Amino acid sequence: MNFQTIPPVESSKKLLDLAFRKAREKAQANEMRGDVLKAIKRKESLKIAIINDVLTSHLNKILRDFPETEKLPSFNTKLMHLTLDFPLFKQSFGAMRWAIGKISFLQRGYKGKINQEKNRFHIGEVSREFYGRISSVVKQIDKNLQYLEAARKIMRTYPDVKDLFTVCIYGFPNVGKTTLLNKLTTAKAEVAAYAFTTKSINAGYLKIGEEMIQVLDVPGTLARPDKMNLIERQAELVLEELADLVLFVFDLSEQGGYSVEKQEQLLKKLGKDKKVLVYLSKVDLADSEALKRFKPKHCSLAEIKEEIMAKVRKE
Ligand SMILES: Nc1nc2c(ncn2[C@@H]2O[C@H](COP(=O)(O)OP(=O)(O)OP(=O)(O)O)[C@@H](O)[C@H]2O)c(=O)[nH]1
Ligand SMILES: [Mg+2]
Numbered sequence: 001m002n003f004q005t006i007p008p009v010e011s012s013k014k015l016l017d018l019a020f021r022k023a024r025e026k027a028q029a030n031e032m033r034g035d036v037l038k039a040i041k042r043k044e045s046l047k048i049a050i051i052n053d054v055l056t057s058h059l060n061k062i063l064r065d066f067p068e069t070e071k072l073p074s075f076n077t078k079l080m081h082l083t084l085d086f087p088l089f090k091q092s093f094g095a096m097r098w099a100i101g102k103i104s105f106l107q108r109g110y111k112g113k114i115n116q117e118k119n120r121f122h123i124g125e126v127s128r129e130f131y132g133r134i135s136s137v138v139k140q141i142d143k144n145l146q147y148l149e150a151a152r153k154i155m156r157t158y159p160d161v162k163d164l165f166t167v168c169i170y171g172f173p174n175v176g177k178t179t180l181l182n183k184l185t186t187a188k189a190e191v192a193a194y195a196f197t198t199k200s201i202n203a204g205y206l207k208i209g210e211e212m213i214q215v216l217d218v219p220g221t222l223a224r225p226d227k228m229n230l231i232e233r234q235a236e237l238v239l240e241e242l243a244d245l246v247l248f249v250f251d252l253s254e255q256g257g258y259s260v261e262k263q264e265q266l267l268k269k270l271g272k273d274k275k276v277l278v279y280l281s282k283v284d285l286a287d288s289e290a291l292k293r294f295k296p297k298h299c300s301l302a303e304i305k306e307e308i309m310a311k312v313r314k315e
Helices: 012-029 036-065 074-083 086-116 120-140 142-155 177-184 230-242 260-269 288-293 301-314
Strands: 165-170 202-208 211-217 245-251 276-281
Touching: 012 036, 012 120, 012 142, 036 086, 036 120, 074 086, 074 230, 086 120, 086 142, 120 142, 165 177, 165 230, 165 301, 177 202, 177 211, 177 245, 177 276, 177 301, 202 301, 211 301, 245 260, 245 301, 276 301
Parallel strands: 165 211, 165 245, 245 276
Antiparallel strands: 202 211
16 A cells, blocks of 8 residues: 555635635636526526535545555554554544535535525525535534544655565664665665664565565664654564564664664564564774674674575575
């Protein structure tokens, strides 16, 4: 599922402005001819029909533009529960459906009222009453329209993950994770000399033999559950839910700003249920003593590829 292409959701004010403007334009273009009472009725009925069309088609489009959560892979639904106000999100679609029904109902009712009106000077009043009621319906769902727009912006940051064997690159900020992604795959993701460069989840692909492997570079995490931001929470979920194998990037030079000891603690935190390979970054900057002292088993780039292949074959 591609969450990047959901179009913006307009506010209630914009929707109403658009609907009323379209109605005015179309009605002006509609020539007045024949019996005056009939002509006014035709014009006003046309206006309310256009308002109904514009609003209901916009609201229906919102319902179509967002993915149906029931049909999404479980990773995506979990991501939504983690990053959105899920009850409000679901309730907002209910609000769209409610408004669609209400607007159509009002349009039918007021079309009837206009048709029955005998006094041409009263028709404008009936229309205005319709406009008032429609405005109030649309304003009632403003909170929901605004929430869907906020949710869209959050969903835009979701990773476009594929159902492939998945390797996750993990480690503290600025240790060289993205550099490893670029070395391992054909990705050309941004690398920079400061922490938190990667603000969304980068994906790269690696072909070993006939196998396509997805490599996800999750943003640097400080692994503090209480203080995690949106992307860090996504990173943790990706790791838990999707990683078939974890590549832990260890910066022995400590130039990334994290001590060897701290990095060892983070490495230990990784659950025993995942296979974890350690990759040493910035060895060119590390002092040789640190390298000698370093206990955990670590792999070269070539060994990483071999290990990935071995694991893919096993699955
Ligand atoms: N000398 C040297 N520099 C490296 C090496 N690997 C990465 N760097 C540098 O370290 C800095 C951080 O690298 P990134 O790959 O952006 O690190 P990151 O872990 O993705 O960082 P965040 O996305 O911010 O978490 C960059 O300036 C890289 O050029 C290496 O092996 N040797
Ligand atoms: Mg990065």
